[in-house]
Amino acid sequence: MDPNKKKQLPLAEDFIPHLAYDSVIFGFNGKQLKILILEYHNTGLFALPGGFVKRDEPLNTAVSRGLKERTGLDEIYLEQFYTFGDFSRYDPEVMRVILEANGYDLKNENHWLLDRFISVAYYALINYNEVAPRPDELSDSINWYAIEELPALIQDHQKIVEKALATLRENLDKKLVGMNLLPEKFTMKELQQVYEAVLGEKLRRTTFQRKMLSLDILERHEKRFSGRAHKAPFLYSFKSKKKQRHPSSA
């Protein structure tokens, strides 16, 4: 880290103490479901992107703002899914190691960043091709990891990932998860690939197609031109036109 570029730590007077957020950002490349993970400088420590809430800032605004600052991602669909408040997640040594590896001298043993934090967790769904994540100043990399191949994560971040994935599976039909992982028009096969990636299992083509059509959420369009007209698959889109881009206000 360039010492000339060193930034000030977030100040206690600017933020709500004891309150953080963490985000599980799912991306889909047509085959695999992946998650964005930060690696902290000189520590070998991996974590979900997260941040803090300003004293005069709505919680959901803080999450959108912080995610943009920490990952470069803007205008993404976010959904709050759980608030983690076990006492066992309190682990001041991890934060100390991360900050000291970045050259911060934590003389003050009572620094607010070493306190116990309750974390409100959000998940996001994005399309690989629309985004270029970049690490923040505390991290030397931000990378996509397949959900089966995550590195060991700090604190209770693995538990947060598991809860996010469980929620995503429950919400597959209801929240039209596919809408945010696919282009506007897609084939039934592409939709099935999203479901298979999220559920972590293969589905029968005929059963899947029948179920999707029975939900009455898809609109059928022209066939996709493939050079072999008789094999061209139909394109579909979701009936509700507008992608959800922002968390609902609360």
Place this chain on the structure above:
Amino acid sequence: MDPNKKKQLPLAEDFIPHLAYDSVIFGFNGKQLKILILEYHNTGLFALPGGFVKRDEPLNTAVSRGLKERTGLDEIYLEQFYTFGDFSRYDPEVMRVILEANGYDLKNENHWLLDRFISVAYYALINYNEVAPRPDELSDSINWYAIEELPALIQDHQKIVEKALATLRENLDKKLVGMNLLPEKFTMKELQQVYEAVLGEKLRRTTFQRKMLSLDILERHEKRFSGRAHKAPFLYSFKSKKKQRHPSSA
């Protein structure tokens, strides 16, 4: 309020600042879905039961403990559903009115109870007949109100109720909501009454019965003796035996 019984306000050093919880406690009497609402002494102000989290206490433990202290309810099923963090919910005057009406002199303008609070919201499902709610020392009553007949609530508590109800409706099948609102064995008609109360609409008996049986979540038992054997309805129970009594750890 008896001044000799006056208790001390919660102390800043004992609790996590800026963090509260609120609970929407649904009860069912066989016909109507109701919610428990507190009325504060001498204010005409109505609110959801809520509380604060001790500095060394897990969030979910705090909610169970606080709910017992504030309402007399013990061992009830609780589910976290959303964390409310809008800046607009910050309204120190309401808390000042409530505390001053209870005889507390808030000389200190910076009292921690007048700060901005982020609130983690839980809902609970209980059976009318199993509980005897009692008001805490700040409140002169705690009463059941039908969801269509709620009084005006402080801050964003009406919004919290609406979100709780929306979540309850989404979870009707998935979380076996009926399990916590009914005795262990019940008739199909009683189950339908729970659904109708939660959904706020009448359902067709034949359609409802077909759907419930297709979900494969019910076990059929003997008929309920009614004196007219040929009219006696079958009794059912939910297949998963154990009632959920405690919030999942997190």
